[in-house]
Amino acid sequence: MAIVKVEIRTGAYYDSVILMQLQRSLAEQPGVIDAGVVMGTEANKDVLEQSNLLVPEAVAANPDDLVIVVNGDDEAAAQAAIDKVDELVSARRSSAGDEDYRPHSMETAVQMLPDAHWVLVSVPGRYADGVARQALELGKHVFLYSDNVSLEDEIALKKEAASKGLLVMGPDCGTAIVNGIGLGFANKVRKGPIGMVAASGTGLQQVSVRIHQMGGGMTHALGTGGRDLSEAVNAITARQGLDLMARDPETKVIVLVSKPPSPKVADELVKAARSAGKPVVVNFIGYATASRRMDNIFFATTFDEAAELAVSLVDSDEDFAAEPDISMFAEGQRYLRGLFSGGTLQYEALLVLAHYFPEVYSNAPLDKRYMLADSLVSLEHTVIDLGEDEFTVGRLHPMMDNDLRIRRLEREAADREVAVILLDVVLGYGAHSDPASELAPAIAAGIKTARDAGRHLEVVAVVSGTDEDPQGMDDQIQLLLDAGARVETSNDAAARYVGRLLQAIERSIHPIRTVEMTQVDLEPLKKPLAGINVGLDSFTEALVEQASQVVHMDWKPVAGGNEKLAGILERMKGK
């Protein structure tokens, strides 16, 4: 009759690899049906229960306790397996080999490999903060694989690192690629001109493998840990990574990936990315955007799409660093006045403009806070829909009757704070038979009013029509051009042009305050990667496999993981 035997070892530390191997070895012993070797956490007890291994002694175990359970054909077989535990553990330890050459302190490790700029930390979560802190004190970047690290510790570590120009990638950072060498879980990806910053381990892996599969390659792919874009952490590592990629001349295209971010932090990071001077592909999961592209920012919704975009952008010859010329505007000119006859064109323009400045007043605003008290009086940036019901009681639609728009245009042009007027000209049957013949003189007059007062008025007209429309589209466009307007046939493109222009003016008035941070030195990243690994053997093996220099530090918790004893030792040290 099958019987379950259990042994609890209190306050003992074994690393996860040993636990896995021990469990497998026990399960392979003669007469053993199944075995479990786990720390006594609630989740692990649930797992034991699923396998019918949760006996009462195991139920009583604490998270610090090692629980060894064996289900054997009979008592003797089960007991024999349990009795083999120590033998199996020491066999495993000696087979790991090379232990004599492993340093027992980080200082020694650094002396052995002074070129190491990276410390990989994969010790259990509760010890990880201390190890990472030690690495920062020694001036090393930290790849922090460990999970179960507190949010407070994460924030403190990252702030400390940022002040020193160092990176803390993690906690719970599964992967990174630095100068072609994978840290943690990382695929062998071709070198190339795409750089990535990812608050998502599998996101980084999936995008990088798709880039490779599509023939592309990467400079660096830096993980940040999945919480980096939370409001609490405020994207400290992602900001550093983005800044680094923007400065790195080898990186031509940047990819930003994140698990569902705080919308506020995501917005800020996108804003920072706008100044990168390079195309940036953004794939923040669950982050809704009104458009697919905003200047140098390209929004992707899946990993596949992010990879495709990044690869396709490598060969773009567009100048993503170009800034619009705003020298023709006079001091004080800064606002937009949009005068639309088409309601949805107006709405689309508001959505596009929101990427540049969300504060746009309207009689049909995106956000009720920006509802105009009086539709006839503009405030700061204002975009109105003159086809709204309020304007059309006993009055023709503005597509037929230009009177209201012309009167409004005249008034806006006289406003010394107005820099840009945006309007639509909708052609087609039913509409005014020659709108440009009325709008063009009004535009020319408005431009003259501004010029006479020493200002420049930029008028942008979106002409919506076809070459077969009764008004003659080309003639209409020519009239508007002759009047001094800029003409677009894409509403989206017109709104983006206006957005960029006004944003440039705004930045000239209020330059972006950059977050104080010590820049990360690019030079060490260009050298062959050398690292110190503290924790999982397999990460050392992976670096060796990639012909990287690595020193494995032989780490053990204080007092062998016995917390009571560790506490006594701490107190004896007078800490």
Added chain:
Amino acid sequence: MAIVKVEIRTGAYYDSVILMQLQRSLAEQPGVIDAGVVMGTEANKDVLEQSNLLVPEAVAANPDDLVIVVNGDDEAAAQAAIDKVDELVSARRSSAGDEDYRPHSMETAVQMLPDAHWVLVSVPGRYADGVARQALELGKHVFLYSDNVSLEDEIALKKEAASKGLLVMGPDCGTAIVNGIGLGFANKVRKGPIGMVAASGTGLQQVSVRIHQMGGGMTHALGTGGRDLSEAVNAITARQGLDLMARDPETKVIVLVSKPPSPKVADELVKAARSAGKPVVVNFIGYATASRRMDNIFFATTFDEAAELAVSLVDSDEDFAAEPDISMFAEGQRYLRGLFSGGTLQYEALLVLAHYFPEVYSNAPLDKRYMLADSLVSLEHTVIDLGEDEFTVGRLHPMMDNDLRIRRLEREAADREVAVILLDVVLGYGAHSDPASELAPAIAAGIKTARDAGRHLEVVAVVSGTDEDPQGMDDQIQLLLDAGARVETSNDAAARYVGRLLQAIERSIHPIRTVEMTQVDLEPLKKPLAGINVGLDSFTEALVEQASQVVHMDWKPVAGGNEKLAGILERMKGK
């Protein structure tokens, strides 16, 4: 000295064209500086105030009153202009010409043009409901340009129309194209295989002109009025339009456009579009979607993009009507179990799956309502992340240790309600050196378990890796294929495949209940358009210009717009 003279006419009705022309004519009289001719609404009073024409008599006017204001060089000039009003009005009326041939009732109009299937209504809002109702009673589709129509009237009209297989496009429907002929404001757009349904006038115009500019063309473009996708109206017209486009053999690609819709109504409409059997491009402004494509649905964020997608899809040779084969599954098999090692891959899969069925349980769900009480016990559709912290205390990450996944797979395979198992296999440094050697036998065993019980278990494996990864990607894939799994390298594609499969099963269990509606007859839409126009002259002129048959009905409000008198007349008729 300039002086403002005013005249108020109580209870008089003039159409908007006459008001505009009157205002212009007055402004052109000798000695006149500016003039205003408007109905006495608050908005119009504000407009008068802007032009310094709001004298106290005008302030006191009611919305039904006609307000005539003239600012003249002197009293004589202003008075002379006002005295000319009646003369100008009657000159205008006789110049309109052909009035003798205009029917005064809709019945007569229908007798004059029995082929007319459309009635265009552009009378002032408060009269529009009555005119539209009359058109429906006569079995005509209604193009309802008028705005200022109440929501209640809109709903009642649309329900009435739908029950008769008729369309009410509007109210506030600015535009439509039926069989190449534009109604209201409409551009001259090439005929072609793209059909559109739009709850946005300028959206319809802008997308249609961009399609034309890109060389494409349209079957029909039906406006619905901007409120059609509100929760109250529930997309009655859009549903009819979509159904019609889906049935129309000439329409190869459908475009759906809307002003910001009710998310619930938008979801339902997208669901209906999934069954169209054709590609459908959706551009619902402000409607966020997790991916760009879902089977036959393509999400666009701007009008330009909607047009580009539509034109590019015309030549697609993909079979959008194909349904997945689900005949191999046994009765009762219906659920998905996803066992991920990569957290963000799991999250992306959840986002994609949400397009097929939002109810997916998880230990890291999109919606907290679907949080698993116990991560180890699946419920209905379940997708779990085995790399979550709860599983990794004192245990290796599932990318290194397959034990938990194998145990779970075995259990899920034995569940008679499970149809599909989805899992990821992440290769690369640091990960398990040969994951397929452990997972493939488990997959084969799971498939066998199901087969032995008379079921089919579909196992889909997403392999994330490169051809240079140490595990040998091709070998890993081959092992999984040999075990009977379907293998994908794109997580997105894998999730979409699974979504389609399970959705097909679900539909076989619970067929979609279609909303009861009388189908709109396609035949009249294929004939040259003939219409009856009630309201704006310019819409009649536009139809004539397009060589379309049209009868202009000479409409005037009861009692010349005098509401008091109209009320008395109504009571006399005993209504």
